[in-house]
Amino acid sequence: MDNMLEMYLYETNTLLEQLDELLIEAEKNKDFTTNDVNEIFRSMHTIKGSSAMMEFSTLMEIAHHIEDLFFYIRENGLDSMDESHKNDLFSLMFQSTDALRSEVEKIENDEPLSTNIDPIISNINSFLQKISTPEGGSSNSNSDSGEKTESAAPAADEQAIALINQELAGAPISDLPYFIRIFFEQGSGMEHLRAFMIVTALKDIELDFKFFPEDVETNGDTSETIIENGFYVALSSQEDIEKALRVIKEQNSVETYEVMENASLKQEKETHDSKKEAEETGEDAAKKNTTSAPAALNGAPAKKNTTSAPATHSNAPAKTSLISVSLSKLDSLVAIVGEIVITESMVTSSPDLQNLKLDNFLKSARQLRKLTDELQDIAMSLRMVPVSGTFQKMNRIVRDMKKKLNKDVRLTIVGENTEVDKTIVDSIGDPIMHIVRNSMDHGIEENVEDRIAAGKDPQGEIILSAAHTGSEVIISISDDGQGMDPDKILAKAERNGVLTKPASEYSQKEALGLLMLPGFSTNEEVTEFSGRGVGMDVVKKNVESVGGTISLSSEVGKGSCTTLKIPLTMAIADGMEISVGKSMFTIPIANIRQSFKAQKDEVILDSNGNEIIKCLDDFYPIIRVHELYNINTEITNIEDGILLWVETADKSYCLFVDELLGEQQVVVKPLPSFLSNFNIKNSGISGCTILGDGNISLILDIRTLYAAFYNQY
């Protein structure tokens, strides 16, 4: 939870920063560009979404209204506003971002969020009204937001009550007046047994109490209920609560607990029961104020009191445990560490030291080597992070949406340990979130009956997977929902006027591609999660910014799949080091099927004089690397070197190399862009890597190497 809060704060702060920069720049030019409008719209969309997820309703409300405003502006074009409107818009935007920022600051400082955000929201709405009134025709979004104002005003109070009600909804029915609600530390496991331990401990001090769920001792499934709703202990009096709390505090892995009054009981008391009992309740409350732990009675008139001794430390976001470091600093760190490694080997193998007997020196040198190796490992690992963090975030989204949309869906995660460069992880977080939301919202069928009728498992499934292939990371998000209907997409596109040719001329693939245009959405209704068509164009933009590609595939009734292919800019790959003459090359292990020595008489010549060899009943061409690349080597006899049987998607052949040097994990680096002048990408080299001793090894691309070989003739 802490982790998510940190991510949320970091993300929101970054977005607000970007927004500020954008606004300042735009104000200088006294105008918004279409890009600016789209950008603001997207940022607000993200803030709205993540705030809703974290249940920071004020932030969500503000962002939501700004989004509405920019939705209107985007639909109606910037020209609909005159100069004074634009000026007003600037000041309004600065005001709003300030409001957002102060709310974020409150979260950071663990203060309660402000409950009164009406001024800012009514400002936004009145501005929206002002710019939309001149043309009466397009009052659609206007009236829409008008309604929202009305509902927004009392929202704060209502929300507080709703929150409590919701909490109590999870509470069990009991005739005892007090509850202690206990949450265990996240991920502590075996929650039901931990709960049972509390039960036994409470029995030991001979308290009269009840607990819910009641079958914690025998039923392992109660763990989940406890994680979600907490473990409830019902008690009859204030003294018992204190005794119980003393016991609970001593228990391990209790994260938070709170004391609550039984709301239903209290209501009954207030309305039906005699005056005396009502007084008693009052007395109870008074007593509580004086006797309960000095830690925290925040005196709120609400029906809930929070006694949160350990909570104070768990709620405060651990702001110091994460710092953001600029990637350029990281890069120079990695570079300098690389230099140290080289210098170290230069010093220790210096020719000046040869033939000297230096016991102490060698001992220290060994120590130094060990340390520099460790340093290098750490420096390298700094940039690489597993995608699991991003993937885990989706669990929460699926869970929340599952509840809100009332759909039964499970999320299956495959390959979450795949390590990817930090920049890539950052840029794929948002896209994946949007795609998962789309899948939840539009992909999975509305009704379980539809799924059963289609012969599918009533429970929907979304599969999120990540895998390394030779030169790319492939991330796919697939669902087994209703799929996308190209005809519907085309119809919608026609209405939105984004078609560039007659609808009948679009292929299925092109039709799916329309989904990624800005402002396109097939959903008729705008929901909290999706439906405004910002999703897919954000996805495309973010993926393309790291040089990746995105493709959609879908089959009506079977589901759809979104695949992101992202090039490894710095991903780590397993490679086989080989040598040819004085050059070293790395071949991705994934491409190697086998390595073997060949006899001269096994090699056959075809009609063009190309060498062919038989492996497992099939014939494969031999490519001699030294000939292809004109490298001088003494090993030209097929029996002296070694053959590597390699394979890619559609090609399979043998490479003749001098020697295998060993398997190694390598960090893939792209070749300098200057070299693309020489068409280096098509000569069978996909990148390079720096070896431990500072030398460079070129990474062979098995697919293009084959093409390069055949293009020679």
Added chain:
Amino acid sequence: MSADTVENTTFDGTMEVNTSTERFLTFSSNGLNIGVSTNYVIEIITNHMITMLPLVPDYVTGIINLRGQIIPIIDIRLRMGNPSIDNTSSTCIIVLNINSVQIGIIVDAVQQVMDIDQSQISPVPVENQQKLINGMVSSSDRSVILFLDCEQLVETF
């Protein structure tokens, strides 16, 4: 680097530092004295292990690992159509950053850093236009310095 060699800049007796002067690093290649603006120069390195690249023009010698950065190296002799020579003790690589493209050039020897008044730079006579040269100046000791056209060096082909 440039600070150490300031005394070299007094070759023409005047040491005016005004906006029209530019500082150049001069090197020799195939008997020519060539200058490159120090704005482009990052550093001078010697004895670096060059990894050869296959299937590229011969003047692209390869790539080097400079503190974790991969930098392509071209031989300025071959690039200008002159024969290459074996490395000597004075052979070195000048690493340049030209409009954020990093590239290293192999030169026979590095000479000095000098301030040159831009008004003195004359264009190359059209009749013997040379590749990669965009100006020349004659210095006080009657030697001629040619100026390397860095932009052309990294131009796409």
